[in-house]
Amino acid sequence: MSNYQLIKNTEWKEVEINGELKEIPSDWSIFKLSSLVKRSITKGTTPTTIGFSFLDKGDVKFFKVEHLKEDKILPTNIFINNQCNEKMKRSQLEENDLLFSIAGTIGNVAKVKKDDLPANINQAIAIIRFKNINDLDYTKFYIKNYVEKITKNTLTGVIPNFNLEMLENIEIPYPNKEQSAIASILSEQESVIENIEQLIQKYESRFQYLSDELLSGRLRVKELDGEMVLYKNPDDNWKEVEINGEMKEIPSDWENSTPKKLNFSIKTGKKDANAAKENGKYPFFTCSSNEILSIDTYVFDTEAILISGNGSTLGEVRYYKGKFDAYQRTYVIDNIKNIFYMNLYFKKYFRESLNIIGGSIPFIKLGDIENFNILIPKENEISLIVSILTQQENLIDEQKQMLQQEKQKFNWFLDNLLSGKYLIKEN
Secondary structure, X not given: OOOEEEEEXXXXXXXXXXXXXXXXXXXXXXXXXXXXXXXXXXXXXXXXXXXXXXXXXXXXXXXXXXHEEOOEEXXXXXXXXXXXXXXXXXXXXXXXXXXXXXXXXXXXXXXXXXXXXXXXXXXXXXXEOEOOHHHHHHHHHHHHHHHHHHHHHOOOOOOOOOOHHHHHOOEEEEOOOOHHHHHHHXXXXXXXXXXXXXXXXXXXXXXXXXXXXXXXXXXXXEEEOOEEEEEEOOOOOEEEEEEOOEEEEEEOOOEEEOOOOOOOEEEEOOEOHHHOEOOXXXXXXXXXXXXXXXXXXXXXXXXXXXXXXXXXXOOOEEEEEEEEEEEOOEEEEEOOOOHHHXXXXXXXXXXXXXXXXXXXXXXXXXXXXXXXXEEEOOHHHHHHHHHHHHHHHHHHHHHHHHHHHHHHHHHHHHHHHHOOOEEEEEO
């Protein structure tokens, strides 16, 4: 659907829709969802309530509400047998059924594909089966957007309940001839977003692999004829040392040391968290959020690694260069040779070495940082490792920025096409 023009609509009529007065294009109609379906919207049940057990392997897939995520049906490892499936005939799925979560995270939608079948569902999922397959995608986008807007307008950000009757009575502003074109544009934009997300996953997996291997010395890097060459550390080039309380093998030509021995400067911020303000002149780093807050004065003007000393981001590591200030429990580490390498190493291993992930450490002490053991390759290899890993990080960041732009574009389409603010003219 790439060959089209968007034209601003100029002819409107005022209607009541879902309890609100709104303007829609003058030639659009309003339909309740119940008028577009082949049969009454229904839901599943739990097999154990009718005398059947779940199976690890079986004839029929069984989907629960947690299998609906980001408008997709996730793979399931839960099954039922054919006899149970027959008893649950009303909730047997068909290709192009639209599933809608009515419990848990309300409003997740997913279209059933041929590969998902045969399958059945539990009572937390509704089945919407359309008379006309051309109505499916347009309606999917509308009800998804409608429920998300309801959710945002609730005090808690959560809809307390949603039943089949409420779903059937959703009113949908309906173009008389453009619904397929609108659905096509939105579907194409969804595909663009999905492709970028898959690329980010690929780059993140590659970064994870390279950081694991390069920072441990299992994979080495050298420059040969002006190019970087990766190679496996030789079997006879290992020595055993104690690293953060564990005996580990490291390359024989590497060293290990600590920030204290390396004379790193380790300070803490002096301000209380309440010192943060909106629209301050300088960044203000705290331990309670990954967001960078702001403040009107600065204490530090340096290139530093910052470590959260307590709070929800305990042990998380950031790099910053410039003027900034920090909360009392944020550690600021500077005077570091090869700071990019040290930043990568801290990010990779610091939380793990203190067993912060899943552990019970309430806060980080100065000694935890001073005595953190770091593997140090030869000088020239450090710069090559940094080059490889920062290049990978940059690739990920570029794709994330692109993802943000494409999501904004999708939301623009969603708001302007589903409301009729812009109409579609095919070229």
